Amino acid sequence: MSLFQAFIEALESLNSNKLRSGLTILGIVIGVAAVIAMLAIGRGAQDSITGAISGIGTNLLFVFSGNEQANLRNIRPLTIQDAEAIGDPFLAPHVAAVAPFIQSGNVIVAAGGEQTRTSLGGVTPTYFQVRNFRVAEGEEINQEHLLGRASVALLGVEVAEKLFGRREGLVGETIRIEGQPFRVIGVMEEKGGSSFGSQDDVVLIPMTTARTRIIRRSTINRVDLILVQAVSARDVPQAAEEVAAILRERHRTEVGADDFTILSQQDFLQTVDTILGVFTTFLGGIAAISLLVGGIGIMNIMLVSVSERTREIGLRKALGARKRDILIQFLTESSLLSLIGGLIGILLGWLIAYIVGQVAAATGNAFTPAVGLDAILLATITSTVIGLFFGIYPANRAANLEPVEALRYE
Numbered sequence: 001m002s003l004f005q006a007f008i009e010a011l012e013s014l015n016s017n018k019l020r021s022g023l024t025i026l027g028i029v030i031g032v033a034a035v036i037a038m039l040a041i042g043r044g045a046q047d048s049i050t051g052a053i054s055g056i057g058t059n060l061l062f063v064f065s066g067n068e069q070a071n072l073r074n075i076r077p078l079t080i081q082d083a084e085a086i087g088d089p090f091l092a093p094h095v096a097a098v099a100p101f102i103q104s105g106n107v108i109v110a111a112g113g114e115q116t117r118t119s120l121g122g123v124t125p126t127y128f129q130v131r132n133f134r135v136a137e138g139e140e141i142n143q144e145h146l147l148g149r150a151s152v153a154l155l156g157v158e159v160a161e162k163l164f165g166r167r168e169g170l171v172g173e174t175i176r177i178e179g180q181p182f183r184v185i186g187v188m189e190e191k192g193g194s195s196f197g198s199q200d201d202v203v204l205i206p207m208t209t210a211r212t213r214i215i216r217r218s219t220i221n222r223v224d225l226i227l228v229q230a231v232s233a234r235d236v237p238q239a240a241e242e243v244a245a246i247l248r249e250r251h252r253t254e255v256g257a258d259d260f261t262i263l264s265q266q267d268f269l270q271t272v273d274t275i276l277g278v279f280t281t282f283l284g285g286i287a288a289i290s291l292l293v294g295g296i297g298i299m300n301i302m303l304v305s306v307s308e309r310t311r312e313i314g315l316r317k318a319l320g321a322r323k324r325d326i327l328i329q330f331l332t333e334s335s336l337l338s339l340i341g342g343l344i345g346i347l348l349g350w351l352i353a354y355i356v357g358q359v360a361a362a363t364g365n366a367f368t369p370a371v372g373l374d375a376i377l378l379a380t381i382t383s384t385v386i387g388l389f390f391g392i393y394p395a396n397r398a399a400n401l402e403p404v405e406a407l408r409y410e
Contacts, residue, residue, distance in 0.1 A: 021337060024301045027294025028341030028386065029348060032379045034287035036349025040369035041356055042276050048367035049272050052199075053265050059096075060130065061228040061240055063247070064261045075259040076251045079221040085246050086228060092242040094235040099127040100223040102207060104215045109203055111163040111175045118159050119202045120177065122210025130229045138171040138186020141206050145185075149208045153182040156200040157190045177203065178214055236264055291382070294341060295390040302334050302394035327395045334391025335384055342383025346376055 063086075065078045080100055085091060087098035102122040109118055127133070128140050135154065145152050153175060160167045163175065173184045182205065191199035211220060230239035240262050247253075247260050353369035360367055 020301060021340075024297050025294065025337055025341030025344070027290050027292075027297050028338055028383055029294075029345040031287045031290030031292075031294055032342045032345025032383055033349035033352060034283055034290060035379055035382075036346050036371060036375055037352040037356070037369075038280060038283040038287065039375040040349065040353035040371045042280055043372065044353070044357060044367045044369040046272065046276055047370065050269060053268050053272075059230040059233050059236055059239075060265050061230065061236065061243060062263045063226040063228060063243060064263070065224075066259065066261060077222040078224075078226055078260065080223060081221060082247060082250060083223065083226045085250060086226065086243050088246075091246055092239065094231050094239040094242055095228055096231045097126045097130050097229040099124055099130040099227040099229075100207065101127065101225045101227060102210055102215050102223050103225075107178055107203075107214065109159060109163065109175055109177050111173065114163045116159060116162045118156075120210065120214060121202060121204045122207035122215055123204050124207050127204070127227070130227045133191070134189040135186045136189040137168060138184070140186065141204060145206045146208050149212060150206055151180070151182045151209060152185045152205065153177065154186050154188055154204040155184060156188055156198075156202040158198060158201040159203055160187050175203075177205070180213060236266070240264065291386055294338070295386045298334050298337055298387060299390040299394060301337075302330060302391055303397070305333070306330070306394050306397055330395035331388060331391050334394065335387035338383045338387025338390075339380070342380055345383070346379050349379075 063078065066075050078100075083098050083100040086095060089095075104120045106117055107120040109116055109120075121127075123141060124146060125140065125142050128135075133140075136157075138154070141152065141154060144150070155163075155170065155175075157167045160170055164170055164173065167187050170184050170187055175182050175184060188200070188204075205214070207223075228239060228243055230236045243262055244258065244260075248255070248258065251259055253259055350371050353371060357367060357369045
């Protein structure tokens with residue numbers, strides 16, 4: 001028997017039992033759909049988060065106050081003076097720029113009859129270089145604004161649209177931040193929203209203005225974060241060592257007892273990879289169980305099929321069919337059954353991934369699920385192999401039936 005003939009007979013057999021065949025492949029469909037959706041959503045989320053982290057800036061180090069590993073009681077806060085020391089080229093030759101930053105995550109900003117809650121950042125002029133922020137209209141916050149504690153503000157495009165319904169022609173407009181008037185000096189270029197957070201729902205003002213009028217701290221020179229830009233990507237490790245050495249000397253701490261934390265963009269990416277790895281393992285386990293159940297279902301239905309077709313098998317063997325022919329026929333049926341389930345699972349998985357992407361976009365966490373050719377090939381090959389593996393026992397049982405006994409079977 002040729003493979004083509006076996007394929008045709010397998011199609012006829014499955015077509016004669018549509019409902020049973022459909023229920024049999026359900027486990028395969030669920031398993032393959034889980035694999036496809038898992039890979040598509042995982043890759044889409046990873047690309048989105050990686051892009052968002054890269055969009056924060058280039059060759060960046062993030063310096064925070066505190067260190068969970070050290071578990072210190074008396075932690076010194078980061079200050080403007082710490083940032084100035086880190087920016088000293090003699091102390092840190094691998095550092096290109098430093099941007100201290102203070103923030104409040106929930107301030108009321110109003111204009112006319114509109115108001116919104118947004119994130120407020122107090123920045124210095126170097127912030128725009130370090131963060132790769134560009135102004136679409138107007139000007140950046142400069143040294144004059146900083147020294148004069150000017151009441152000026154830069155708007156993210158989301159805030160601009162919420163307050164004014166547009167993002168152009170806003171220079172010179174007045175907004176109120178926590179009831180205090182500020183003059184709009186510009187609107188920033190759109191950076192985009194993602195699962196890492198929106199970078200457009202923000203208002204930036206001079207740091208000196210922020211810490212004296214809006215974001216008051218117990219220590220006036222205290223900052224929430226110091227952004228450090230290394231000279232190049234390969235200089236990031238050396239820059240981190242220089243920053244650590246400077247802060248240890250200023251805070252009078254020893255190695256292993258740091259009261260600060262230094263993270264690079266690569267550290268964030270590794271954290272993302274770890275989280276996605278757990279997510280992938282979890283869904284992979286669900287997919288594996290579904291595929292196993294589907295494979296057992298195929299084996300059971302093929303055994304039922306062997307019992308129902310015992311007389312047919314005996315007749316064929318009596319007319320000259322070889323064991324090999326019977327074996328090929330039943331293996332083809334089980335493989336085809338599994339392959340059909342795999343193809344349906346691929347379509348279902350793509351649909352699930354698409355729906356998740358649309359829901360994410362509707363909630364402001366847009367990402368594009370990526371269904372790769374490798375995932376499709378993996379699902380197709382896996383489903384076919386499952387059909388072959390779980391079809392071996394029923395096929396062998398059919399092939400080993402004695403013609404005389406099979407013909408007597410009632």
